[in-house]
Amino acid sequence: MSADVLMQGLRTGLTPFLGLPLCIDPRPATGVVLGAPCDAGVINRPGARLGPWAMRAASMGLGSHPMPERLREGRPVFGAPAARGWLDGGNIPALPFSLRDALETVQATVGAWAMTGCRTLMLGGDHSLTLGALRAHARQHGPLGLLHVDAHPDAADGAAWGTDIHHGTWLRQAIEEDLVDPERVMQAGLRAPRFDDEELAFLSVVGVRMWTPADLRDPLMALRLNEDLAAVGRGPAYVSLDLDALDPILVPAVAEPVPGGLTFAEALRLIHAASQWAEPWVGADLMELAPTLEGAEASARVAVHLALHLLA
Ligand SMILES: [Mn+2]
Numbered sequence: 001m002s003a004d005v006l007m008q009g010l011r012t013g014l015t016p017f018l019g020l021p022l023c024i025d026p027r028p029a030t031g032v033v034l035g036a037p038c039d040a041g042v043i044n045r046p047g048a049r050l051g052p053w054a055m056r057a058a059s060m061g062l063g064s065h066p067m068p069e070r071l072r073e074g075r076p077v078f079g080a081p082a083a084r085g086w087l088d089g090g091n092i093p094a095l096p097f098s099l100r101d102a103l104e105t106v107q108a109t110v111g112a113w114a115m116t117g118c119r120t121l122m123l124g125g126d127h128s129l130t131l132g133a134l135r136a137h138a139r140q141h142g143p144l145g146l147l148h149v150d151a152h153p154d155a156a157d158g159a160a161w162g163t164d165i166h167h168g169t170w171l172r173q174a175i176e177e178d179l180v181d182p183e184r185v186m187q188a189g190l191r192a193p194r195f196d197d198e199e200l201a202f203l204s205v206v207g208v209r210m211w212t213p214a215d216l217r218d219p220l221m222a223l224r225l226n227e228d229l230a231a232v233g234r235g236p237a238y239v240s241l242d243l244d245a246l247d248p249i250l251v252p253a254v255a256e257p258v259p260g261g262l263t264f265a266e267a268l269r270l271i272h273a274a275s276q277w278a279e280p281w282v283g284a285d286l287m288e289l290a291p292t293l294e295g296a297e298a299s300a301r302v303a304v305h306l307a308l309h310l311l312a
Helices: 003-012 048-059 099-115 127-141 170-176 198-206 213-217 219-232 264-274 296-311
Strands: 031-036 086-091 119-124 144-149 180-188 209-211 237-242 283-287
Touching: 031 048, 031 099, 048 119, 048 283, 048 296, 099 119, 099 127, 119 127, 119 296, 127 144, 127 170, 127 237, 127 283, 144 170, 144 219, 144 264, 170 180, 170 198, 180 198, 180 219, 198 209, 209 213, 209 219, 213 219, 213 264, 219 264, 237 264, 237 296, 264 296, 283 296
Parallel strands: 031 086, 031 119, 119 283, 144 180, 144 237, 180 209, 237 283
Antiparallel strands: none
16 A cells, blocks of 8 residues: 555545555456445344454554565565456445345345456455355356355254344355356365354265364374365455454454464465465355454454455
């Protein structure tokens, strides 16, 4: 972000994400950042409807060239996201009163941008909205690969709450609707206690690749980890990050924090693995930041830094 952009933010009071050009009408571009201000799918602690505002505010005044991981290994030049054709498309007008309506709005808005060949980065919002974005991108590309970073498997059926849409069911829906190819779905960071074993049984039967934090850290599993990450990226793929995948010491302001999560470096390693894929991801999201909860500012900052690396 240049001083000009910072000055523009000070003068107008508007803080487009990372100072990207603001453009709410879909048009051809490299990619677009879209806020998704809805948390109608949250079971327990609400607040994610305000996530997009918190992330835009936390991105104000931040440099947009991430430091390469190791300076000794040469100097990859990413260039600023704005220079590479990224836009801030404003918010998806997803009202937080009706999840079904919100999902349609997410699908329509993400779809309108995707139709122009644009990649999308959605800032949530609760995790149920990922289903809308997957519907939009799968319509363009067919069943997608999915890197799903989360403390929870998000593949419950409708039994627990008598409804098949909330932030713990979207992956089940996406698999049943053929939006993703289950054998190209990898989950990382899983550790939340479960009500029963049904979810994990379903996921393993359809071939989803599941990773706990301990498995991710096990040097004996490194080869398989690389194989699984590469499998996701064998075709068009989507990256969905629930911020509760990270440890609640880093990101406390989420609906369902679970101790024992990923470090920032571990989350980055997963994002960097995606940069080895045959083609760039078609869509990504950062979900569940609830800035009404304690630790909001620090949590938003972590989210923005993850976004920077996703865009790079
Ligand atoms: Mn989730």
